[in-house]
Amino acid sequence: xxxxxxxxxxxxxxxxxxxxxxxxxxxxxxxxxxxxxxxxxxxxxxxxxxxxxxxxxxxxxxxxxxxxxxxxxxxxxxxxxxxxxxxxxxxxxxxxxxxxxxxxxxxxxxxxxxxxxxxxxxxxxxxxxxxxxxxxxxxxxxxxxxxxxxxx
Numbered sequence: 001x002x003x004x005x006x007x008x009x010x011x012x013x014x015x016x017x018x019x020x021x022x023x024x025x026x027x028x029x030x031x032x033x034x035x036x037x038x039x040x041x042x043x044x045x046x047x048x049x050x051x052x053x054x055x056x057x058x059x060x061x062x063x064x065x066x067x068x069x070x071x072x073x074x075x076x077x078x079x080x081x082x083x084x085x086x087x088x089x090x091x092x093x094x095x096x097x098x099x100x101x102x103x104x105x106x107x108x109x110x111x112x113x114x115x116x117x118x119x120x121x122x123x124x125x126x127x128x129x130x131x132x133x134x135x136x137x138x139x140x141x142x143x144x145x146x147x148x149x150x151x152x
Contacts, residue, residue, distance in 0.1 A: 030118070037119050038135075041093040041111040042150055044078065045127040048095055048109050051077050052129070061104025062097075062129070071100045092119040098126075106130065125150065 098110040109127040113119040126134035
């Protein structure tokens with residue numbers, strides 16, 4: 001009589017193959033997740049830029065657009081959540097108005113990765129009122145000339 005089933009060697013080979021495939025696929029998957037969250041932050045910055053334009057239309061400059069009427073800091077809108085999709089408890093980036101010039105005619109918006117999340121080492125995203133975009137890809141705190149883009 002012949003027994004049906006798998007031998008221990010066959011099962012070990014299958015487990016090894018699954019382990020190899022997983023070790024290759026998981027980092028790639030996490031890269032896609034990280035890129036998706038960065039894209040959400042980029043969408044958030046664009047929504048904040050549109051809100052800044054609405055603020056300027058009503059006030060003739062960008063001053064006072066932050067929470068409490070301040071010029072910089074957390075914006076008066078979107079300060080507690082990501083407008084693109086995620087609730088405050090799951091946000092990956094904090095949006096801030098980084099600077100407004102003295103005359104109130106230009107600004108810099110910033111999306112800073114939240115510490116303790118998968119995005120923490122991903123680098124800050126910048127949006128400038130003149131339409132320039134930046135991503136501190138190497139996460140060193142400054143934008144190099146090659147980092148003035150979001151898809152570098």
